[in-house]
Amino acid sequence: MKCPACGTPDSKVIDSRPVEEGNSIRRRRECKACQKRFNTFEIIETVQIIVVKKNGTKELFDRTKLLSGLLKACQKRPVSAEEIVGEIENEIQNSLTTEITTTEIGELVMKHLKMKDEVAYVRFASVYREFKDIETFLAELNQLKQQD
Numbered sequence: 001m002k003c004p005a006c007g008t009p010d011s012k013v014i015d016s017r018p019v020e021e022g023n024s025i026r027r028r029r030e031c032k033a034c035q036k037r038f039n040t041f042e043i044i045e046t047v048q049i050i051v052v053k054k055n056g057t058k059e060l061f062d063r064t065k066l067l068s069g070l071l072k073a074c075q076k077r078p079v080s081a082e083e084i085v086g087e088i089e090n091e092i093q094n095s096l097t098t099e100i101t102t103t104e105i106g107e108l109v110m111k112h113l114k115m116k117d118e119v120a121y122v123r124f125a126s127v128y129r130e131f132k133d134i135e136t137f138l139a140e141l142n143q144l145k146q147q148d
């Protein structure tokens with residue numbers, strides 16, 4: 001994306017947000033040479049994300065799988081599982097990686113849930129981290145309380 005002021009092809013993305021429901025995105029960019037900021041509208045070419053599982057096998061990222069895992073955690077909570085899945089997809093796409101491990105996906109989910117809703121977060125975390133005992137689970141709860 002060439003800078004409209006000096007023509008330098010290098011710019012960094014400082015903000016991106018999807019345009020309504022479509023597959024286009026509005027990006028705020030900053031020129032690496034002259035620091036001029038400008039907006040671009042870009043059509044997202046959705047890159048296929050490969051998920052690397054713990055046993056090393058690979059499969060295509062499946063948003064419905066992630067969504068179904070999140071729906072349980074978000075049940076009767078004021079947080080939309082659909083929205084969180086969207087945010088996570090965006091974050092993976094923006095990071096420009098094409099491969100992600102299941103652990104990294106789990107961490108992303110935890111990060112986003114933690115910001116949105118603590119109950120949903122703890123629900124998800126309790127399943128995801130497979131707490132070995134109640135101690136670990138309570139330690140996690142206490143940590144959340146201390147952040148209030």
Ligand SMILES: [Zn+2]
Pocket residue numbers: 003004005006007008031032033034035036
């Ligand atoms: Zn420039």
